[in-house]
Amino acid sequence: MSTMTTRPGLAPRLTALTKIVELGPGRLEPKLLAEASTLLKRAGERLKLSSEHTVVALAGGTGSGKSSLFNAVSGLELSPTGVRRPTTARTHACVWGLEGSGPLLDWLQIQERHRFTRASALDRGESQLHGLILLDLPDHDSIRALTDNEADRLIGLADLVVWVLDPQKYADASTHRRYVTELAGHEAVTVFALNQADKLSAAELAELVIDLNDLLRREGVEHPTVVPTSATTGRGIDSLKSVVAAAVSRRRAAIQKMEADLQRLEQRVAKSMPVGEALSAPSTVDDARRLGLTDALCDAVGVPAVGEAMENVYAERSMQWVGWPYPRWISKLRPDPVKTLRLQDVGDEIRGITTGTVSAQKAEVVNAVQALADGLSADMHPVWRTSLQHAARSHLKQLPQTLTEELSEVAPRLDHVPGWWWLLKIWQYLLVAAFVLGLGWLVSGLLFAGQAPLGFQLLGDTAALPWVGLMMASVLGLGVLSGIAARNFVELGASKERERLEREMRRRVAAVAESAVVEPVERELGRHHAFYTAMRALAG
Template identity: 90%
Template sequence: MTTVAARPSLATRLTALTKIVELGPGRLEPKLLAEASTLLTRAGERLKLSSEHTVVALAGGTGSGKSSLFNALSGLELSPTGVRRPTTARTHACVWGLEGATPLLDWLQIQWRHRFSRSSALDKGESQLHGLILLDLPDHDSIRALTDSEADRLIGVADLVVWVLDPQKYADASTHRRYVTELAGHDAVTVFALNQADRLSAEELAELVIDLNDLLRREGVEHPSVVPTSAITGRGVDSLKSVIAAAVSRRRAAIQKLEADLHRLEQRIAQTMPVGEALSAPSTVDDARRLGLTDALCDAVGVPAVGEAMENVYAERSMSWVGWPYPRWISKLRPNPLKALRLQDVADEIRGIASGTVSAQSAEVVNAVQALADGLSSEMHPVWRSSLNHAARSQAAKLPKALTDDLSEVAPRLDRVPVWWRLLKMWQYTLVAGFVLGAAWLVTGLLSAGQAPLGIQLLGDTAALPWVGLMMASVLGLGALSGIAARNFVELGASKERERLEREMRRRVSAIAETTVVEPVERELVRHHTFYTAMRALAG
């Protein structure tokens, strides 16, 4: 029941580690990623193999009596012991219950001639060890590189490791520096057998056990399990066998070993990239930052200036059509404001957005992009901050040209003349013609009253002159009023045209910013969020 409950948690953590390995390149140290990949491979292979067998490895240095203890635990002389320089050249395995263990032994790379089975009558009274695969590893401090490598490999894959220490070298730096300190957090799957206890008095043994416990705690083993043993007298062998039997009967050692390995790896990754630093980092680009980027890019390409220029040009061009002709004719005596403003062609103005001041505009674009990246990455780890900045700037070099090219298509048609401009111009020239006719009538009447031919006399009828003057005044007033009304309508139209132009330009700027900046940034934010979600899942 315990095993079934533990597997989903382990599977979740392994899935999380898989995601970390997937997103880790360029962010985590290659060595750490390699160890994580190795652990994933080992976990996948181990979980596919027999869950009914527990691999227990006896590890130790030369002269610790490891092989003798292996023989004492198995009850058979399976592993050779030396006299002058005891050393185990190849791993020996004793299996209690061989059925289903062959694939696991193959995975452990145990040679056939070094496999032994305890499935005979000798197993009476040892049913609690059924499922045990006991390994006698080569000495980890052997001068033979081959055996040293094999010991390291099997120490890493064994479900439970029994470190066999002798009284003289129980604090040996080789063992503690290379292995024990690396097993911090593996308390549940690590046992320490203080062997050759027959060489010590009761007081000496008690003192050594206390000293060894203290040493192990200082090295990170919070709850060390120390069992004094003697392969010669058999002292403590049954106690060690009971510890091993408990692990075998629970069928949990393999899971616990993987969980301990995951925990240690998670701690090392967390030291590199603390999870707490990423808790407040955003996982997407919010609307406010999108709007801020669009505003900054619009300023960088001069959208407000172009809109204002277009509005001025629209208003000034209209005066040649809808302005009251008399003031317009008089204004020709003054310098042309269009030439002074250099706003003759808004299309050229827009197409020239990036010309002349390219460096300044490019710098403004870069600043806008950088401001977005800085705002999003302020709470991130430096590695992720750099990665996000790179994503934000990945297409920044193309951005100024893309904006300029796209906005050039929005240039308004300056040769377009609204119909009402033409109609109003016809009306105003009709008024001009009426005023000229009235003026001619008035002058003729004043100069030739009663002395001209009949036709001229009609025009010069002094009785009609007041009415002619009233008509001329009305024409002037009507013309002035139409000019004022036209100016108001033109200004309103110019304002609407500016709004339309700026709205379209903002829409295009926003679309370009979304494609070239926001989308790469959001992909990186998703990676960041996924990575730290996996980190939290790995931590359990």
């Protein structure tokens, strides 16, 4: 038994359908998914079976003469025909070329006692039918549910279906409603045998053939193949054999049936999920949207406010170390601006900012996430739009708390004092000491006025007092200048510290946004892109 060779395009289309079935749950109708899964299973099984045999099923309603036509084509009385109520209860099979057909007949579930072979087909000049497996199906309109279901099953499994129609019931609603309307695209693997032609005159038969062709075209069968036949007189039997033989010799009917089934299913899926709606949808979250989400979340958790508070705190705290001591001592007589601002604890202030507005923060976080989802899903099918929004909101309940915990870890150390603050503070106190020393000298000189005790004559030297005054003025000036310089350095340091803090906070916010929002959204975008890529591949 050889493996069936598929034309280029069928294997990728089956692969595409597999992807659609994989991604379809929750997005496609369960019934449509079930049909797609059944088609994949059937195609996979059929492709593993004999490619040297073509399964042709004779299908028709009760009284259409289907079994008589089966016997006429096979040339043997293989399928029983009734008189009062001519119905077929079990499927019969006639095989032209038995070798390798066993697994295929097992797959079709044809009972051993209903299998027949035309071993002498070559001797009878029917070599063109070698490889044919002809099935006489149960009547599709039988009152027996079991046989009706078997007919439906085998109609789906057959490589080519010959619909045997009764001239009096060729427009039967049950046949057309249940089967013919599903045959759009199946013209290559569907034949219509207008049987019992011997009961009609030539004019009546011609009129019926024209009418049947028109009816089939109206129902979507663009190029129907209609063959008038008569099992009684043998009329049209050779024509029907020629049509069947052409399909058998090409060894293409099975592939064409799969392609037609795929085409019909693709049309139904495309109707449910139009490909055109997905062409402009993004397949990933671009940098601009990532940045926009980070900005929105930073605003939601108050990153600018935290940075500004930290800068104020940094500046106020630093002046306790590097400011000119005299103004600082004077300021102690006034209320402490640090305490007034309630910034005495940097960590508490920052944590207060990040945790004190959780309720308002949550609403802003929701808005930020929703804006991202809405922007990405604007051109999506409603089903995919909903699934993308669910993905974006999958961690929304924990997101505000996660952001709060992350930013609480960024609070600067309260006990950290830069080395240059220490040096500048020592310098400032040396200047204070020099000023105090000069002041003491000046007071002593004025008090003693040349009458200083022995060993302290210099203090009473009034000639040195101007120099002492100059030194004191210089010390004051140097202290003021160093204070101003320190202030400038502090402001510069505070600005840099704010930038560092905000940069670190943004980095953490961006990391949380990436893991909690962007990654789930990108997984859903990937599924969306893969689904519609598979849809385009399925369409061929």
